Structure formats: structure tokens, C-alpha cells
Amino acid sequence: MSAVMITRKVRKWEKLPGKNTFCCDGRVMMARQKGVFYLTLFLIVGTCALFFAFECPYLAVHLSPTIPVFAALLFLFVLAMLLRTSFSDPGVLPRALPEEASFIEMEIEAANGNVPAGQRPPPRIRNVEINNQIVKLKYCYTCKIFRPPRASHCSICDNCVDRFDHHCPWVGNCVGKRNYRYFYLFTLSLSLLTIYIFTFNIVHVVMRSVDNGFLNTLKETPGTVLEVLVCFFTLWSVVGLTGFHTYLISLNQTTNEDIKGSWSGKNRVQNPYSHKNMIKNCCEVLCGPTYPSVLDRRGLMQLSPVSEFSANDTDASPCSSSTDSSNSSKTLPSTKRAILCLHKPRPPPIRNNPTSDDLKASITDTAHTSPAHSQAEESSAAKTPPLATPETDAEASVAKSH
């Protein structure tokens, strides 16, 4: 009896857990909710289109042709930075494969020793010393890893992100290690563009009113009113945001750390990542190396939908290098695993056969009412790991008290 193996190749992004959406065959990676991002795009493109249509012809003739040229360059730069921020991988950390997860569990159990029955095991925290400062690394129950320093779990995207800053709905993506500088350049260039358009709108209205009168000017260029309104409101928020991020960069802090007050100075806690020199901090954040994505989105993996099985079939290509929940069950025979791989239309979250603990956790969980601007939230009780639950672990209570 021989097996007819029809291997189907899929890109790895199709099997990635987490709540991201992928476009262009894995080249583009965004959050699920993209509505506000489209609004951002519409506002920027729309306002600039009005500027080029109404103000630029007049200003190019009466002032200088470099005005629209510079506006166009600035507009293109803003758009490039926005798209780069929105479409790139912010620094997502892939979830631990089953062997790594069990290895970590074994280490934790070895470190805890024998916990007497009835007592909660100690919280899952690892202490590391960074530049003479003790930093606590927390365990992520969803990703089954101890988060590296400065990493945090975004509950909107359901991923751990390295050097997590915040989740920005305006760009439709998390802001983390890999795209923070593009985000900062986006806010900076958008501030400049807004100020530029606002200023030249005023100049245009003044110049034209001298010849034609104020009301006639507004009648001839109705777009001006709209542009001034948009620019006025954008100015306050974007310029403020740019200033805030400039402050953070000079101190080498993330928004997440700032909000949590991690390095606020109480208890003699100081930021161990800061070089104590503003210029050095700025250079590191803005001119540092361009980190590669550790999430292999476009790699190929084989799914083997097996139609007939031979007795000794040891599936040449199971759902390997994937964090499918089917792989986390070590006791399943390989053939059953292949069938599970075939029948899954979407990448599932990491979930195992529900135990009574898991059901209890899901009933009592209220952690996922995240607001739009959700900052670093623990992925505590919703996704339960196979070997431990946050409900039975004191760390959850410690985390919730933060």
C-alpha cells in the first residue's frame, strides 16, 4: 500500500498566530483594524491635493515656483514614512515552539522547587542585571517566553513586540523597535508639512485679499477654509506628539515605559538603557542599525494533506516550523497532525484541549476590553498555556496590580 502525498506549499505568514493582517503575499503587515489608518491617509492626501489645486498655482506665479516643489517633496516624504511605519514588522517576537516552551517550563519548575500543595507557585519573573540595574523579565503566557527587556505584549495585535512603544491606530500598526524611527520621522515631517501648508494658506489669503478682497478670495479658493481647519487641529496634536517623542528619544525611553513610570526615579531606579547623553541617545534611536525582521513571513512551508496512509508513514513534511496548536500536542500521532493541519483554514491562536482550569480562566477573564490606544497590556488570562495557567500563578495578581 503506498501513500499518495500531495504536498501543498504555503507561505509562513498564512500560519502565523496573532491578529495581524498580511497583504502582498506577506510583504505587508498591519493590524486588523485599519479604518483610522485610511482616515489618516485620506486627510493627508486630501489636504495636500487641495493645496496643490488652489494655492500652488497662485503662489508659484506670485511668490516662487519652489514653494509647490518643496511641498511636493515633503508630501512624498510624509507618505513614504507613513507607509513604511504602517506596513513593516514592528519587531514582533515569534512565539516559542513547543520544545522551547517545555524547556522554559522545566527551568521554571526547577527554580521553584517543590511548592507545597495549596500554595501558589511564585510569580514567573526572571531578574537580570543590566548596567547595574535590576530589570524584571516577565513571562508571557500567550507567547510562552520570558519577554526580553523592553518588550511587551500588544493585546490588539496579540504579539510580543520588541522595544514596544505603543499601538498606534492612526498608522494601523504597533510601533516598536523596527519602525520607531519611521514613526518619529512621520510625525516630524507631518508637523513640518502641516505648518508649511498652514503658513502658505495664510500668506495666500492675505496676498489675494489685498487685490480682491477677503470674501472674494474665499469664494475663488474654497479649499482654503477646509485646509486651514484641518491644519489647525492637526497642528496641535501632531506637533505635540513630535515634541513628546523627541523628549522620549533624548532620554532613550519608550512611551510604554513612560506611562508605567518604569524609570521615573523613585526607589533610585534609573533607566539602564540611557547613555546619559542626549545626543548619543538620539543617535542610537534614529541612526542605529536597521534591525532585521525575525518573523519569517515569506518563507515556504509544506503542508502535507495525505489522502492514503501507509502503515509506516512518518510524514516527510509535517507542519514544521509553525506554531500551530496541532504541534503542541506531543501525544498525537503524525498522521493525525497532518489532518489537523489540512483542516485549519486560518492560523489558530495557541489553545489546547480545554481543561477545567482553562474554562474557568476564560469565564473570569475581562482583560480584553482594550481601548483604541492600548499601551502595553499583559496578555494575562485569555490565552492559557498547556502547562500552567495565570489563574493559578501569583504573577497574574502581581501584574494586575501594576
Place this chain on the structure above:
Amino acid sequence: MKPTNNILRHSASLANKVFIQRDYSEGTTCKFQTKFPIELESRIERTLFEDTVKTLNNFYAEAEKIGGQSYLEGCLACTTAYLIFLCIETRYEKVLKKIANYIQEQNEKIYAPRGLVITDPIERGMRVIEISIYEDRGSCGSSSGSSSVSGSTAR
């Protein structure tokens, strides 16, 4: 993609995996602990292992070095709105290729003859260096490589 599958396929099966963790003592730069794991004591000499990890650490330090070249690359890229990265490789990517070649070479020369396979850390999110330990069973089970599920169920 993994030549080590060919080296170990016919007579070996996966026995265990060891994970070398990151060393965060100097901050968030990529560096791995050089502590010698107990599981490898009977398999490989301590000095060989430490040399491998130290060389990898040096590669990563070179990739993440913040100095003249990284500033130049950053500023040049910024002026082109980072479009230049569509054409040229970043320094980090070049070093990653060197690392991949180094790991393959180490696997072929040193680790595979001892029944060990090192997985490139980039395939594990730069969190761990995964070392798979193979037992020579001498039977027909096929090695599923270092990135698949545990070998005990593969037979």
C-alpha cells in the same frame, strides 16, 4: 535548505534540545550566554562550544555597532526616504549572511560529527541558540531536522 538534514538523516533521531539563552547584562544588544550546558558535557568539548558562542556574539556586536558606518547608512537612507533599502542590503543583513555561513560551517565540521545541530538564532526570533542532540539509533527513522516536533513521536 538545511544541509545538516542530509548529514544526520539516515541513522540518527532527535533525542533532546538545549536552548542557549540571551545574555542581557550589557543591555538589549544581541548576546548569548557562554555558560556550558550540562546536557552537552558528554558530547562536545567546552572550549569548542564557547568559541562558537563567542564568535557568534562578536558577529552580532559587529552588526549592531553604533558608530560612523551606521550613522552614515542611517542618514543616507533617511535622505532617500529609506527607498535605498529596496536596492542595497543593510549592514545587519550582510552580517546575518556571514552568521548563517559560519553556523553551517560549524555544523558540518564540528557539531554534526558529534551528533549535534545548531539552529541559526534568527529562526528562533533571536531569543535562543537551539542545539539539537541526536542519538544514533541505527534504525530507519528519518530525522526530522532541528526545527520540527520532538523526535519521539516521529517514528
